Amino acid sequence: MxxxxxxxxxxxxxxxxxxxxxxxxxxxxxxxxxxxxxxxxxxxxxxxxxxxxxxxxxxxxxxxxxxxxxxxxxxxxxxxxxxxxxxxxxxxxxxxxxxxxxxxxxxxxxxxxxxxxxxxxxxxxxxxxxxxxxxxxxxxxxxxxxxxxxxxxxxxxxxxxxxxxxxxxxxxxxxxxxTGAGSTVKACNQIVVAATVTALAEAMALAAASGLDLAGVQSVLAGGLANSEVLVQKGQRLIDQDFDGGGSAKNQLKDLNFIAETAGASGVKLPLAGCLRGVFEKMIAAGDGDLDHTGIYRTIQG
Known part of the structure; x- marks a missing residue:
């Protein structure tokens, strides 16, 4: 490399x-x-x-x-x-x-x-x-x-x-x-992205259900180990409930399907990636596939 x-x-x-x-x-x-x-x-x-x-x-x-x-x-x-x-x-x-x-x-x-x-x-x-x-x-x-x-x-x-x-x-x-090695690295990247987006959405769903100020919670997350580029770029979407545009849930699921294909070809089991795939399948089945992937918040809230 x-x-x-x-x-x-x-x-x-x-x-x-x-x-x-x-x-x-x-x-x-x-x-x-x-x-x-x-x-x-x-x-x-x-x-x-x-x-x-x-x-x-x-x-x-x-x-x-x-x-x-x-x-x-x-x-x-x-x-x-x-x-x-x-x-x-x-x-x-x-x-x-x-x-x-x-x-x-x-x-x-x-x-x-x-x-x-x-x-x-x-x-x-x-x-x-x-x-x-x-x-x-x-x-x-x-x-x-x-x-x-x-x-x-x-x-x-x-x-x-x-x-x-x-x-x-x-x-x-x-x-x-x-050829193909770059896309395998991107698959690794997308596991982390999908997991971080979903984890942040779950954190905001818990904070909202507990009556907490989401901006304040995010400020604390940004000051510690939970900080991430996802939080920097996407955190405001979860506060504003604005899921239009951005990287779509359909594309996120496409990436997760590629991850499953690559893992299968390599003989590797990826339990978290499999779980994420199921959650995004549920989001798309609910008609939210064109939303930004942070719209997984809506699926988590039910």
Missing amino acids: TILTVEQQQRPAIHGSVALLGTGPMGAPIARNILAGGVPLALWNRTPDKARAIAGASLAASPAGAARDIVLTVLPDLPQVEALLAGDDGLLAGWQRAGTEQPILVIHGTVSPVAVAAFGEKCRTNWGVTVVDAPLSGGTIGAAEGRLSIMAGGPREAYERCVPLFGLYGTKVAWFGE
């Missing part, structure tokens, strides 16, 4: 052209940070207006038009990435027309470690495309402030080509091995 900080990277030059596909809540601030770093950037989004709102980029009419040397995808799951490849408007056709040799496809979404390893091998064998899985941690706030943690897997040479680019929107960049 290699971990680099922005200071250690000393901002080396970025070699090759760059595109970003998917200008949603995470992709848009990442794109803005890349442009702020002086790097020319091509954008494509299924809803063009979202890409058009990002000043300074060139807009592509199709994934083929965004086929650059390094293509960053910031999409919900692997099927959305796979859908970008085929057809006259797909990335493969675009790379072929441009004569691009050994393009790098970066997957920033949270995907199955098992599936992305297989996808990376398919891309390498069939089309000469190198896949780097590089999921993100830090949320939309971290993306906007350029302080994401990026955990990567893939061929070392391809990863090192991406490091200067990653440094424009991340403050910690770590390489863990071949």
